[in-house]
Amino acid sequence: MLFLENAALEDFSGKHYLEDSCGLVWLNNVDMKNPNAVVVGLAPTKFTFPSLNEAFRLLLGGAKLIAIHKGRYYRQKDGLSLGPGPFVEALEYAADVKSQVVGKPERAFFLTALASIDDSLTPQQAIMIGDDVRDDVLGAINAGMHAILVKTGKYCEGDELKIPEASRNCVESFVEAVDLIEKNLVK
Structure with a gap:
């Protein structure tokens, strides 16, 4: 069903x-x-x-x-x-x-997605950009990846406070997330 x-x-x-x-x-x-x-x-x-x-x-x-x-x-x-x-x-x-x-925020989902891109990639080499603090960002962090929360889509005020400080990356848009990556500023 x-x-x-x-x-x-x-x-x-x-x-x-x-x-x-x-x-x-x-x-x-x-x-x-x-x-x-x-x-x-x-x-x-x-x-x-x-x-x-x-x-x-x-x-x-x-x-x-x-x-x-x-x-x-x-x-x-x-x-x-x-x-x-x-x-x-x-x-x-x-x-x-x-x-x-079988999907987000399960660790296996993120690792399978990463392996489907390139088997040689490690989670530490990957960055998830998402608007859902729980399923996108915390799911990726729990899988060993870096993550960036964007304040678009289903983002709600204060979601960034749910991310551990050591891993907290939050920006206004996808473009800003890419800028953060290009400047090598992702925690």
């Missing part, structure tokens, strides 16, 4: 998908009658009571809960909106299960 917007399914290139009566997406090679996992990503139009209840029941039946990430929120034109994290947490709580997170 996939909680993903249809546009996100492009990552499953070559796969076909179907939409069920709850608006949930299923890959055609997944047993729709007996799925063995609930996969949660950013899916604002899919988080309905019927779909969450169906996921809850699957989890009670032994399905695994997999979170693409547990982002708490994201920014839309009209302000901050709930990300998938609160829904993952709700399913964890209700079904008394723990999710497996």
Whole structure:
């Protein structure tokens, strides 16, 4: 069972998908009658009571809960909106299960991303630029990378104070982040 917007399914290139009566997406090679996992990503139009209840029941039946990430929120034109994290947490709580997170802020995610660029790179040679203090910046720091918080997107006033002083890099824009890197001033 996939909680993903249809546009996100492009990552499953070559796969076909179907939409069920709850608006949930299923890959055609997944047993729709007996799925063995609930996969949660950013899916604002899919988080309905019927779909969450169906996921809850699957989890009670032994399905695994997999979170693409547990982002708490994201920014839309009209302000901050709930990300998938609160829904993952709700399913964890209700079904008394723990999710497996495969994306940010997990250390393995950052190390896999780095290795996909160049196997010879070490985390200390990498710099993450992001607007999410928890998932981007602290996730990268916990993976051994440098990080720069930009005050754009979902940045909230005071987020930089959540970064340890020894690793704190905060700038107004992506351009300023690049300048910081070029001047070799990243902590």
